Amino acid sequence: MPLSEFDLIQRYFFRSSSESANLALGIGDDCALLDPPAGQQLAITTDTLVEGVHFLPDTDAQSLGYKSLAVNLSDLAAMGAAPRWFTLALTLPKVDEDWLAAFSRGLFELADQFSVCLIGGDTTQGPLSISITAMGTVPQGDAINRSGARPGDGIYVSGCLGLAGLGLQRAQRDQDADSEALRAFLKPEPRVELGLALRGLATACIDLSDGLASDLRHILTASSVGATIDGDALPALQPSAADATVDPVELALTAGDDYELCFTLPAAVTVGQLAQLRTLGVPVTRIGTIESEPGLRLKQADGSVVPLKSRGYEHFRSRTDDNNQ
Numbered sequence: 001m002p003l004s005e006f007d008l009i010q011r012y013f014f015r016s017s018s019e020s021a022n023l024a025l026g027i028g029d030d031c032a033l034l035d036p037p038a039g040q041q042l043a044i045t046t047d048t049l050v051e052g053v054h055f056l057p058d059t060d061a062q063s064l065g066y067k068s069l070a071v072n073l074s075d076l077a078a079m080g081a082a083p084r085w086f087t088l089a090l091t092l093p094k095v096d097e098d099w100l101a102a103f104s105r106g107l108f109e110l111a112d113q114f115s116v117c118l119i120g121g122d123t124t125q126g127p128l129s130i131s132i133t134a135m136g137t138v139p140q141g142d143a144i145n146r147s148g149a150r151p152g153d154g155i156y157v158s159g160c161l162g163l164a165g166l167g168l169q170r171a172q173r174d175q176d177a178d179s180e181a182l183r184a185f186l187k188p189e190p191r192v193e194l195g196l197a198l199r200g201l202a203t204a205c206i207d208l209s210d211g212l213a214s215d216l217r218h219i220l221t222a223s224s225v226g227a228t229i230d231g232d233a234l235p236a237l238q239p240s241a242a243d244a245t246v247d248p249v250e251l252a253l254t255a256g257d258d259y260e261l262c263f264t265l266p267a268a269v270t271v272g273q274l275a276q277l278r279t280l281g282v283p284v285t286r287i288g289t290i291e292s293e294p295g296l297r298l299k300q301a302d303g304s305v306v307p308l309k310s311r312g313y314e315h316f317r318s319r320t321d322d323n324n325q
């Protein structure tokens with residue numbers, strides 16, 4: 001007999017250990033009840049993954065469970081918020097217990113790593129889609145917005161850019177099931193510790209979901225500034241690691257799904273502060289400078305500076321838009 005909705009929740013998503021400080025009531029009632037800590041603001045974000053749009057059909061369920069939470073924790077990290085709770089709205093074509101077991105394993109693998117607690121959700125039938133709302137806390141006034149970048153600030157990114165994009169290309173071609181690139185695409189590590197360390201230091205921050213050229217523009221627009229980035233400085237893939245058909249710099253600028261942080265630091269940042277950020281186990285690379293002149297520019301290997309046209313992934317963007325660029 002197929003599992004009822006309630007048995008399904010009980011078996012795969014309810015955990016007796018589902019207690020967390022500041023959680024008055026978790027899964028099982030009409031709402032969860034939170035007692036946000038005094039002096040802290042709640043940071044709330046939602047991300048949805050839809051089969052065929054955000055992941056390929058037949059993606060393994062464990063990676064999917066992990067990634068659907070990872071992309072949300074990445075948003076909290078970009079605000080400097082500490083992740084605490086999440087809800088899960090799951091739409092399933094059918095009840096497949098092997099799939100559910102693997103999905104919940106991947107989900108809780110990451111939830112446990114950061115002590116984030118599943119406090120509720122919704123379960124419905126339909127085309128596979130996973131929607132998570134994650135909540136975090138940040139001391140009043142300490143959240144890092146997109147709007148604080150100022151001319152003279154340095155622009156920095158964490159990790160390696162383009163690795164997940166290469167992973168996606170390989171997954172589409174069914175290559176190298178075990179490669180580092182595919183892992184970066186399927187199981188991106190949200191940069192939670194880095195986000196926390198950037199509180200009080202970064203002037204602006206965003207997580208890279210759609211590609212650097214696209215996401216950095218959001219900081220520039222929100223902050224009413226421009227920027228030049230140095231193509232040589234980008235932590236792109238080594239040409240030997242990338243496929244011959246892929247330009248590592250192009251990939252670093254336009255590929256989505258890296259979930260690294262892109263942030264700005266004031267020119268007065270000290271060597272000690274940078275060294276502190278670099279103790280967190282993820283590379284931090286300066287890639288350019290915020291300028292007062294609007295627009296995004298790329299300094300090329302020959303020293304010339306060109307306007308950067310390339311953009312990342314955008315939903316609802318048509319081919320006609322491309323031709324009009």
Ligand code: ADP
Nearest residue numbers: 009013027028029030088090119120121122123
């Ligand atoms: P209601 O019909 O009142 O919205 P539901 O029957 O949808 O409540 O859910 C019952 C309880 O189970 C609620 O506490 C809800 O938050 C929780 N829940 C439902 N689906 C999930 C899920 N996929 N993961 C975690 N909790 C869930």
Ligand code: MG
Nearest residue numbers: 121122123124
């Ligand atoms: Mg419901």
